[in-house]
Amino acid sequence: xxxxxxxxxxxxxxxxxxxxxxxxxxxxxxxxxxxxxxxxxxxxxxxxxxxxxxxxxxxxxxxxxxxxxxxxxxxxxxxxxxxxxxxxxxxxxxxxxxxxxxxxxxxxxxxxxxxxxxxxxxxxxxxxxxxxxxxxxxxxxxxxxxxxxxxxxxxxxxxxxxxxxxxxxxxxxxxxxxxxxxxxxxxxxxxxxxxxxxxxxxxxx
Amino acid sequence: xxxxxxxxxxxxxxxxxxxxxxxxxxxxxxxxxxxxxxxxxxxxxxxxxxxxxxxxxxxxxxxxxxxxxxxxxxxxxxxxxxxxxxxxxxxxxxxxxxxxxxxxxxxxxxxxxxxxxxxxxxxxxxxxxxxxxxxxxxxxxxxxxxxxxxxxxxxxxxxxxxxxxxxxxxxxxxxxxxxxxxxxxxxxxxxxxxxxxxxxxxxxxxxxxxxxxxxxx
Numbered sequence: 001x002x003x004x005x006x007x008x009x010x011x012x013x014x015x016x017x018x019x020x021x022x023x024x025x026x027x028x029x030x031x032x033x034x035x036x037x038x039x040x041x042x043x044x045x046x047x048x049x050x051x052x053x054x055x056x057x058x059x060x061x062x063x064x065x066x067x068x069x070x071x072x073x074x075x076x077x078x079x080x081x082x083x084x085x086x087x088x089x090x091x092x093x094x095x096x097x098x099x100x101x102x103x104x105x106x107x108x109x110x111x112x113x114x115x116x117x118x119x120x121x122x123x124x125x126x127x128x129x130x131x132x133x134x135x136x137x138x139x140x141x142x143x144x145x146x147x148x149x150x151x152x153x154x155x156x157x158x159x160x161x162x163x164x165x166x167x168x169x170x171x172x173x174x175x176x177x178x179x180x181x182x183x184x185x186x187x188x189x190x191x192x193x194x195x196x197x198x199x200x201x202x203x204x205x
Numbered sequence: 206x207x208x209x210x211x212x213x214x215x216x217x218x219x220x221x222x223x224x225x226x227x228x229x230x231x232x233x234x235x236x237x238x239x240x241x242x243x244x245x246x247x248x249x250x251x252x253x254x255x256x257x258x259x260x261x262x263x264x265x266x267x268x269x270x271x272x273x274x275x276x277x278x279x280x281x282x283x284x285x286x287x288x289x290x291x292x293x294x295x296x297x298x299x300x301x302x303x304x305x306x307x308x309x310x311x312x313x314x315x316x317x318x319x320x321x322x323x324x325x326x327x328x329x330x331x332x333x334x335x336x337x338x339x340x341x342x343x344x345x346x347x348x349x350x351x352x353x354x355x356x357x358x359x360x361x362x363x364x365x366x367x368x369x370x371x372x373x374x375x376x377x378x379x380x381x382x383x384x385x386x387x388x389x390x391x392x393x394x395x396x397x398x399x400x401x402x403x404x405x406x407x408x409x410x411x412x413x414x415x416x417x418x419x420x421x422x
Contacts, residue, residue: 019274020234023234026299029295032301033291035290037311039313040316040317042314045239048239049230049236088322089323090243091324111212111213112210112211112213112257119324125224126224126227127222127224130273131212132220134213135213135218138359138407139405139407140405143406147220147221158406159410162413165414
């Protein structure tokens with residue numbers, strides 16, 4: 001699986017066309033047998049391409065940065081606080097927010113498969129599902145962070161959260177300095193997907 | 206099942222390679238693979254733990270050399286073949302050769318948004334009380350079922366502390382066997398040195414574990 005990119009962009013053109021053919025064949029069979037509605041397939045794809053993605057999570061984070069009551073609610077009951085912004089559902093039925101501070105850095109992984117908080121972050125990136133990340137995040141998170149260009153001070157406690165059940169984790173990154181008085185919309189642009197997984201930090205203004 | 210999907214702690218896979226501005230999909234077939242997996246899941250013919258079990262019981266070489274959406278297609282195909290929804294001949298030809306199996310429901314386009322927004326919550330009402338409370342010391346079992354489990358190998362037979370009681374959730378191990386019974390689910394904190402000795406850069410690892418995996422510390 002570490003070779004996902006190689007397969008897609010490099011020597012694996014044959015796998016691409018093989019999979020393309022195979023999935024087309026499977027789809028036409030399942031449609032003919034009446035198990036799936038092709039219009040529903042299109043709707044599912046459209047949803048994850050255009051509606052559900054990390055901009056949802058960025059809105060949650062930006063609101064928590066400016067609204068102390070919302071922040072407290074998010075840390076107490078993330079499912080309810082996030083649902084109040086309209087983000088609910090599949091692969092995010094039970095949400096917990098993890099607060100990064102100058103003393104504690106949280107990072108999320110699923111060592112067993114690819115569990116990820118879809119309603120707030122969308123579909124997981126290839127690296128999140130890949131063997132290098134799933135294997136090393138729990139034993140060498142600082143080494144993994146370096147591969148993302150992040151070096152944390154030695155005295156920071158690094159906590160890794162392995163998503164082994166149906167609870168999904170969203171990291172609340174630290175608010176960047178120099179953003180006092182910024183609007184939620186402006187702040188949301190500093191919130192990267194990786195900062196909400198814990199493999200990155202929010203962008204500096 | 207002690208399989209290659211259980212990767213926590215392995216060190217031989219090389220560096221993580223983040224892709225700048227990664228798109229949601231890398232090929233058109235990946236979109237269809239996602240949609241087919243979700244739409245077939247919505248028929249209610251298997252549960253999410255049975256889906257995971259189907260993927261992680263693929264031959265190890267195939268699992269390790271397949272992209273994640275390919276693993277999904279392999280798992281989906283296996284679930285449908287096992288249940289007689291499709292036959293190998295149909296899979297080869299792409300044409301129906303036997304009548305369809307009965308499914309509980311078919312996901313229609315008009316219902317997609319509602320179905321996704323509802324999801325499949327796993328928390329269940331219970332009259333019982335959890336055996337452990339926040340702050341309790343526990344030890345995980347030495348637990349090696351040949352069937353699906355969500356207790357990773359790296360945190361078996363290890364000491365930990367209950368961080369939080371999540372509630373009573375459908376127990377993955379039983380659910381994969383078709384028994385959706387709930388058990389208490391906990392967030393458990395493990396000190397990284399108890400898992401890895403000196404060879405770690407983590408401070409602590411938190412894992413969500415059901416009560417049957419845990420013993421009093």
